[in-house]
Every structure is written in structure tokens, then in C-alpha cells.
Amino acid sequence: MSPNCLVIVRYGPYESCGVVEHRTFRLEGLKDALEEAGHRCVFEESPDWNTVQLLVNGECVYTCNIKDLDFGGDGKLDPLCQEAVSAVNNLC
Numbered sequence: 001m002s003p004n005c006l007v008i009v010r011y012g013p014y015e016s017c018g019v020v021e022h023r024t025f026r027l028e029g030l031k032d033a034l035e036e037a038g039h040r041c042v043f044e045e046s047p048d049w050n051t052v053q054l055l056v057n058g059e060c061v062y063t064c065n066i067k068d069l070d071f072g073g074d075g076k077l078d079p080l081c082q083e084a085v086s087a088v089n090n091l092c
Helices: 025-036 079-091
Strands: 006-011 014-016 019-021 040-045 051-056 059-065
Touching (some): 006 025, 059 079
Antiparallel strands (some): 051 059
């Protein structure tokens, strides 16, 4: 298991059902995957639409479109979550 890092998950608003707002439903699997790898997560809202950025020690190590993440999953079957964990592990 890799060392424990603090990962800031910066996420922007996205449109769903005609409403644009910040939502964390698609981030739960990512959070679970990072925590399972031994990291701590903090969510931080961003004004940038549809984006997710993972910051470790002030450096952006991973970015993706929030709408590409699985909705309500645990992160184990989402390939983007696995890519994100690998990116964080490579820096920590």
C-alpha cells in the first residue's frame, strides 16, 4: 500500500435534468477507490464546468470530465477511478 496522501478533489458543476450545480454523486466511487488505496480525500468546489482535478501537494496529477465517472459506483469497476488512483500513487 502506498503512503497516505491528502488528495484534493476539485470538481465543477455539471448539468443534469436541466439544472447546473455542484454534485458529488459521481465522485463517491473515486473517493472510495482513493481511500481504499490509503489516501485521504477533501472535496473542493471549482467554477470550471464538467471537470474533476486531483491535486496532491498543490500539483494536478489527474483530470477528467465528471460526467465520464460512473454514477453511484464504488470505483472498483470504473476505469477512470483506477487511472486516478494510479496517478496519485505515482506521486506519493
